[in-house]
Amino acid sequence: xSSGSEDSSxxxxxxxxxxxxxxxxxxxxxxxxRFGDRFIRRLFTEGEIAYATSSESLQAERFAARFSxxxxxxxxxxxxxxxxxxxxxxxxxAANGACTLRLHGAALAAAVQAGILEMSLSLSxxxxxxTAVVVCLAAL
Amino acid sequence: xxxxxxxxxxxxxxxxxxxxxxxxxxxHADLYQAGMTSHASVNVMLALEGEFDVxxxxxxxxxxxxxxxxxxxxxxxxLQAA
Numbered sequence: 001x002s003s004g005s006e007d008s009s010x011x012x013x014x015x016x017x018x019x020x021x022x023x024x025x026x027x028x029x030x031x032x033x034r035f036g037d038r039f040i041r042r043l044f045t046e047g048e049i050a051y052a053t054s055s056e057s058l059q060a061e062r063f064a065a066r067f068s069x070x071x072x073x074x075x076x077x078x079x080x081x082x083x084x085x086x087x088x089x090x091x092x093x094a095a096n097g098a099c100t101l102r103l104h105g106a107a108l109a110a111a112v113q114a115g116i117l118e119m120s121l122s123l124s125x126x127x128x129x130x131t132a133v134v135v136c137l138a139a140l
Numbered sequence: 141x142x143x144x145x146x147x148x149x150x151x152x153x154x155x156x157x158x159x160x161x162x163x164x165x166x167x168h169a170d171l172y173q174a175g176m177t178s179h180a181s182v183n184v185m186l187a188l189e190g191e192f193d194v195x196x197x198x199x200x201x202x203x204x205x206x207x208x209x210x211x212x213x214x215x216x217x218x219l220q221a222a
Contacts (some may be wrong), residue, residue, distance in 0.1 A: 080203040
């Protein structure tokens with residue numbers, strides 16, 4: 001997360017921050033049906049949309065998990081009053097299925113300002129619910 | 141009750157997932173405490189944009205902006221005046 005080449009956090013005390021969120025998948029499906037493209041494009045990046053819509057049957061749960069991740073990140077990073085575009089918090093998926101977070105723009109700047117050094121994301125879904133946990137390591 | 145507030149109450153009734161009646165909720169009552177989830181607040185925002193033909197800029201996508209009927213009313217009025 002460092003914006004410079006030197007680790008300015010070296011020697012500083014560190015702390016963990018956590019955020020979690022739970023989303024009802026059927027409610028996300030309702031939002032997509034009700035608001036369509038406006039809902040999807042307001043919240044998700046092109047990459048997230050491409051992955052989620054690559055399976056029609058899994059689309060709602062993939063969007064739900066990603067929305068949950070964004071909300072969990074907002075909580076972990078204390079960004080709820082920063083006025084951010086949800087697309088500035090992006091979920092990336094590796095070929096092996098592992099998901100990570102990438103921050104952009106104002107969200108990245110706020111995280112750097114807050115001393116965030118690392119972030120870790122875990123997603124899960126079961127039945128009609130999707131959940132996410134974000135853990136951040138921050139320099140005080 | 142103003143037309144603006146009446147329309148906001150209708151949107152909250154349809155999209156806010158509140159545990160109480162949006163028609164009688166105190167204008168300053170905390171909507172999140174009243175049951176509105178973060179996802180529901182997105183639906184409320186999109187419904188407000190459709191109803192009032194406005195667009196919430198990133199700078200207004202804050203928890204506080206959607207925290208009460210009074211706060212939403214102030215935000216919509218600001219967008220309509222812009």
